[in-house]
Amino acid sequence: MKLNILYFASLRENLGADRETLDVDDAAVSTTNDLMKLLSQRGEQWRAVMLDNPNLLVAVNQETATPDTTLSDNDEVAFFPPVTGG
Amino acid sequence: MSISVQTADFNVNDVLDQLAPQRRDVGAVAVFVGKVRDINTGDEVHTLTLEHYPGMTESAIGKIIAEAEQRWDLLDVTVIHRVGELQPTDNIVLVAVASTHRGDAFAACEFIMDYLKTRAPFWKKEQTPDGDRWVEARKSDEKAAGRW
Numbered sequence: 001m002k003l004n005i006l007y008f009a010s011l012r013e014n015l016g017a018d019r020e021t022l023d024v025d026d027a028a029v030s031t032t033n034d035l036m037k038l039l040s041q042r043g044e045q046w047r048a049v050m051l052d053n054p055n056l057l058v059a060v061n062q063e064t065a066t067p068d069t070t071l072s073d074n075d076e077v078a079f080f081p082p083v084t085g086g
Numbered sequence: 087m088s089i090s091v092q093t094a095d096f097n098v099n100d101v102l103d104q105l106a107p108q109r110r111d112v113g114a115v116a117v118f119v120g121k122v123r124d125i126n127t128g129d130e131v132h133t134l135t136l137e138h139y140p141g142m143t144e145s146a147i148g149k150i151i152a153e154a155e156q157r158w159d160l161l162d163v164t165v166i167h168r169v170g171e172l173q174p175t176d177n178i179v180l181v182a183v184a185s186t187h188r189g190d191a192f193a194a195c196e197f198i199m200d201y202l203k204t205r206a207p208f209w210k211k212e213q214t215p216d217g218d219r220w221v222e223a224r225k226s227d228e229k230a231a232g233r234w
Contacts, residue, residue, distance in 0.1 A: 006139070008137065008139060008207070008209060009137055009209035009211070009220060010209075010220045055223075059139070059142060059207070062139070062141050062142035062145055063142075063145075064205075078139060078142070078207075080139070080207060080209070081209065081220070081223075082222075082223035083203075083204065083205065083206060083207050083208055083209060083223065084203075084208065084209050084210045084220075084221045084222070084223050085136070085138070085143075085167060085179070085202060085203060085206045085207070085208025085209070085210070086120055086167075086178070086179050086199060086202045086203035086206070086208070086227075
């Protein structure tokens with residue numbers, strides 16, 4: 001399936017990526033946790049952000065998500081740090 | 087009900103004029119304005135840059151307002167949040183709530199701000215001559231939101 005992935009704020013700076021479209025194997029990736037594990041394999045920085053980061057927040061289709069949230073074709077997945085608006 | 091995420095500044099009086107303009111039963115209007123304060127003790131200018139998640143920011147604020155409307159009797163709500171580059175003394179955010187009575191107006195206004203600070207996807211970055219740093223989320227904000 002195809003996923004549209006967005007990275008915000010300090011995550012974007014640490015990873016050097018702001019957005020991408022990724023084709024993933026449906027059998028290998030069905031939840032956000034699966035996606036995080038897949039992305040963590042890209043290198044040290046990715047591993048630090050996706051796996052060793054208790055403050056990582058995720059949204060799927062602009063709704064707050066959890067590691068168990070299931071993903072579908074064409075979903076928009078956003079990764080970001082704790083929010084600091086207001 | 088009005089939500090705006092914008093770079094432009096807002097005028098509080100204009101917002102109040104547009105709050106429940108046709109109604110004659112508004113007895114109370116509570117307004118909060120958040121501003122950029124200067125973190126430096128010296129003379130150096132610093133910039134605060136507000137980043138956000140277009141689409142999700144508006145829907146997240148919409149959900150917060152909807153929850154406030156469920157909990158309290160509200161006649162109208164306006165939330166404006168600025169993004170982009172701001173300087174000390176600039177306005178950042180406005181929450182205006184109209185109700186029949188002040189109890190609901192005050193409570194809803196504070197609730198909306200506490201939830202906005204912990205649930206709306208904005209991020210602040212401070213830029214000073216000594217370098218840039220991302221503002222960190224505060225435990226006190228989580229605690230404030232947890233009161234409700």
